Amino acid sequence: MIEVKNISKTFDDGRTVLHDVSATFYTGKTNLIIGQSGSGKTVMMKSIVGLVRPESGEILYDGRDFLAMDPEQIKNLRKEIGMLFQGSALFDSETVLGNVMFPLMMFTSMSPAEQRERAQFCLARVNLHGADHKYPAEISGGMQKRVAIARAIALNPKYLFCDEPNSGLDPRTSLVIDELLSDITHEYGITTIINTHDMNSVMGIGENIVFIKEGRPGWVGNSRELFHSDNKDLNDFVFATQLFRDARSYIREHNRN
Amino acid sequence: MILASAISSFGRYWLFMKRVFSVPDKWRVFYSRTIFEINKLGIDSIPLVIVISIFIGAVCTIQMVLNTSNPLLPAYSVGLATRDIVLLEFSNSILCLILAGKVGSNIASEIGTMRVTEQIDALDIMGVNSANYLVLPKVVGFVLFMPILDVLCIGTALLGGYGVAIFTDMITVSRYVYGIQAFFQEWYVWYGIIKSVVFAYIIASVAAYCGFFVKGGALEVGKASTNAVVSSSILILLMDVILTKLLLQ
Numbered sequence: 001m002i003e004v005k006n007i008s009k010t011f012d013d014g015r016t017v018l019h020d021v022s023a024t025f026y027t028g029k030t031n032l033i034i035g036q037s038g039s040g041k042t043v044m045m046k047s048i049v050g051l052v053r054p055e056s057g058e059i060l061y062d063g064r065d066f067l068a069m070d071p072e073q074i075k076n077l078r079k080e081i082g083m084l085f086q087g088s089a090l091f092d093s094e095t096v097l098g099n100v101m102f103p104l105m106m107f108t109s110m111s112p113a114e115q116r117e118r119a120q121f122c123l124a125r126v127n128l129h130g131a132d133h134k135y136p137a138e139i140s141g142g143m144q145k146r147v148a149i150a151r152a153i154a155l156n157p158k159y160l161f162c163d164e165p166n167s168g169l170d171p172r173t174s175l176v177i178d179e180l181l182s183d184i185t186h187e188y189g190i191t192t193i194i195n196t197h198d199m200n201s202v203m204g205i206g207e208n209i210v211f212i213k214e215g216r217p218g219w220v221g222n223s224r225e226l227f228h229s230d231n232k233d234l235n236d237f238v239f240a241t242q243l244f245r246d247a248r249s250y251i252r253e254h255n256r257n
Numbered sequence: 258m259i260l261a262s263a264i265s266s267f268g269r270y271w272l273f274m275k276r277v278f279s280v281p282d283k284w285r286v287f288y289s290r291t292i293f294e295i296n297k298l299g300i301d302s303i304p305l306v307i308v309i310s311i312f313i314g315a316v317c318t319i320q321m322v323l324n325t326s327n328p329l330l331p332a333y334s335v336g337l338a339t340r341d342i343v344l345l346e347f348s349n350s351i352l353c354l355i356l357a358g359k360v361g362s363n364i365a366s367e368i369g370t371m372r373v374t375e376q377i378d379a380l381d382i383m384g385v386n387s388a389n390y391l392v393l394p395k396v397v398g399f400v401l402f403m404p405i406l407d408v409l410c411i412g413t414a415l416l417g418g419y420g421v422a423i424f425t426d427m428i429t430v431s432r433y434v435y436g437i438q439a440f441f442q443e444w445y446v447w448y449g450i451i452k453s454v455v456f457a458y459i460i461a462s463v464a465a466y467c468g469f470f471v472k473g474g475a476l477e478v479g480k481a482s483t484n485a486v487v488s489s490s491i492l493i494l495l496m497d498v499i500l501t502k503l504l505l506q
Contacts, residue, residue, distance in 0.1 A: 049382055078384030089375040103383055106282055161382075 001027050002048065002159065002191055007057030009043055017043045018054065021217050023210045028189045030182050030205045032196055035212035036237055042163060044212060045195045049083060049161055050074060061159065079107055082152030084162040088144040090136040090151070096123070097132040100150045107155060122150040126180055142173035146180070153184060160185070162194040166201060174198060178205050199244060202226070211237070227251045270466050276388035277396065277462070290394035291401075298360050298395065298461075299402030303409065309355060310348075310410045314417025317342050322427040335428050336436015339418045344445040348410040350497045353456035356406075357489045361464040364395055365485035368468030369478035377469070392465040396458060403457035404450045411449070448504050455500060456493045463489040 002025040009018040017040045025031035033041045046052040048059055050066065059066040061077060069077065090099050100119035104110055110118065123132065126146040131139055136147070145165060152160060162181060166174035182205045185192040196202065202209060206223035211234050219234045226238060227248050239245045281287035321335040368391060371377050380387040415437055422433040464485035471481045 051378055051381065075384045078382060081382060081384075083379065083382045085375045085379060087374055089379040091376055091379075092370075092374075105286065106383065106385055 001025065001062055002193070003058070003060040004044070004048060005058040005060070007044075007047055007054040007059065009040075009047060009052060009054045017215050018047065019215045020057075021212070021215070022057075023217060023220065024208075025191055025193050025210075026208055027191045028186060029192070029207040030185050031191070031193045031208040031210070032202060032206045033193065033210050033212060034197060034202055034206075034237070035218070036197065039212045040215040041195050041212050043215075045161060045163055045193065048193065049081060050078075079155060080158040082155070082157035082160045084145065084148045084152050084160070084165055086164040086167050088136070088141075088148040090144055090147055092136055095133050095135055096128070096139065096147050099136070099147055100154055103151065103154050119150070119154065122154050123147070125153070125184075126150045127176075141168050142170075142176070145169065145173075145177050149177075149180060149184070153188070156188065158190060160190045160192040162192065162196075164195060164197075166196065166198045171200065174200060175204070181205065199238060199241075202238065213237075269470070270463075273388060273466055273469065274462065276386060277392045277465070279386060279389050281389055281393065282385060286390075287394060290390075291398045294394045294398030295402050298363070298399045299406065302356060302359060302406060305355070305359060306352065306406050306410050307413050309352070310413035311417035311420070313347055313351070314339065314343060314414030315421050316417075317347070317414070318418035318421040318433070319425075319427065322421075332428075332432045333436035333439050336418065336433040337439050338436075339433075340415060340437040340441075341445065343411055343414040344449050347414060348407050349449045349452040349456060350493065352406065352410050353403075353453060353460060353493050354490055356457075357460050357464075357493060358486050360399065361460045361485045361489050362482045364461060364464035365468040365482045366478055368392070368465055369471040369481045372469060372471045373474055373478060388469065392462070392469070395465060396461040399461045400454055400457045403453045407450050407453040408446075411446070451504065452497065452500050455496055459492045459496065460489045463492060 004021060004023045004025075006020050006022055007018055008016065008020055010016040021040075021044060023033075023044075033044060035041045043052055047054045048066075054067070057067070061080075064073075064077070066074070066077065090096075091102065094102065097116065097119055100122050101115045104115040104118055108115070120132070123129070123146075126149050128143060128146045128150065131143060131147075136144055139147070160181075165177050165181065169177065178201050181192060181194065184190065194201065194205075203223050203226075206226070209219075209221055209223065209226065210217065211219040211231075213233045219229060219231045221229065226234070229235065239248055317339045318335060321338045325334050325338065368377075371391070377387045377391070380390060418433060418437070419430070422428050422430045467481045467485035467488065468478075471477050
């Protein structure tokens with residue numbers, strides 16, 4: 001479980017992006033951070049993983065205060081973290097297999113044959129076959145995301161962070177990535193935090209949703225509760241399209257979950 | 258404002274160097290990456306060094322012939338002056354200014370692109386010291402290989418002058434060969450190697466610094482690449498003055 005308590009972040013130019021934000025992200029669940037562009041959800045995720053340092057508050061990884069850790073403790077904690085970046089962030093100079101083997105090479109004492117075997121297992125887990133020796137530039141965006149997921153789970157992380165995992169993907173591929181992230185979360189009991197504004201993801205895999213509005217916590221719930229919420233900011237954001245408004249009306253009328 | 262910015266950059270550069278020169282996470286990975294960088298930054302520069310050195314050596318010799326036609330000057334002065342120009346300045350300062358363009362822009366654009374595509378963030382998240390992992394092999398590889406490029410440059414430049422002696426009637430081969438051996442001071446070779454090693458460090462580290470702290474997109478990567486070449490060229494010229502004063506006085 002990851003607990004964020006009262007974190008605030010102001011940048012050098014005086015912009016305060018996070019105002020006293022608190023949230024809890026549960027183990028074995030797909031936790032979503034949602035909000036409009038510029039609402040502060042990326043800064044929140046970067047604060048949790050340590051790419052941005054908040055001025056105040058606490059970030060607890062299963063009770064361990066991340067902001068109070070020394071560099072060695074942070075280094076050890078990072079071995080428990082996997083991250084999927086918006087643009088996949090695969091290493092251009094490495095093949096698909098090389099990318100997945102990279103964390104194994106850096107942080108384990110496995111032999112090259114064992115690293116290869118583990119990397120191939122992870123690639124098979126994300127249903128990627130026959131691309132081992134291709135370079136990232138030679139595969140599609142969806143395949144790149146799957147390679148990035150395979151790399152993120154190579155070290156059996158306890159915490160998985162995904163920044164806009166569906167950006168730039170078609171709806172069908174987005175669905176595949178969502179299902180994959182959900183399956184991996186439940187299968188390995190990982191604390192998964194997904195930063196998204198893809199409403200299909202929100203409806204499909206949102207087990208714990210944190211809505212951020214202008215750097216402030218706006219609403220917390222799950223995808224079922226979302227349809228019955230009276231929070232105006234949340235409804236304006238989630239049910240912006242007619243399709244979702246109709247879906248909400250239908251569900252409310254038939255009192256369905 | 259400019260002074261404050263310069264001081265800030267200077268401080269950030271040394272903090273960056275502190276991260277670069279820390280103990281590698283895995284020595285085996287460091288060795289293999291260093292070999293890779295020697296190949297990419299050093300061995301791949303050999304054709305450029307050979308081509309430039311031959312032509313500059315030839316031009317130096319022709320210029321010396323044309324400008325030392327005074328009968329009071331001994332005939333071997335052409336070879337001697339060509340050799341000393343090559344040993345003292347061309348094989349280190351001028352060569353490194355040229356390599357700042359090739360190697361410096363390569364390093365800055367590579368690391369800058371990794372920064373804007375979040376590859377460096379990915380390394381940091383994994384717990385890898387990204388500065389050490391990416392930059393140290395480049396600095397060590399280039400610094401280690403630079404003396405070889407320096408000596409290669411000296412040899413091929415003198416060969417260029419030899420070509421002038423062979424293919425033209427401006428100077429005889431025997432006079433040229435006598436000239437490049439006359440009053441030889443071994444220290445000049447060491448002086449050139451010391452300078453080239455310092456300049457190689459400047460090229461690799463400044464370019465890596467410019468690339469590592471890029472913010473933005475492709476446009477900023479291009480600017481970082483230009484900044485890397487300009488900054489390292491200025492620093493090379495500044496250090497050239499200081500090292501010449503220290504080593505030759």
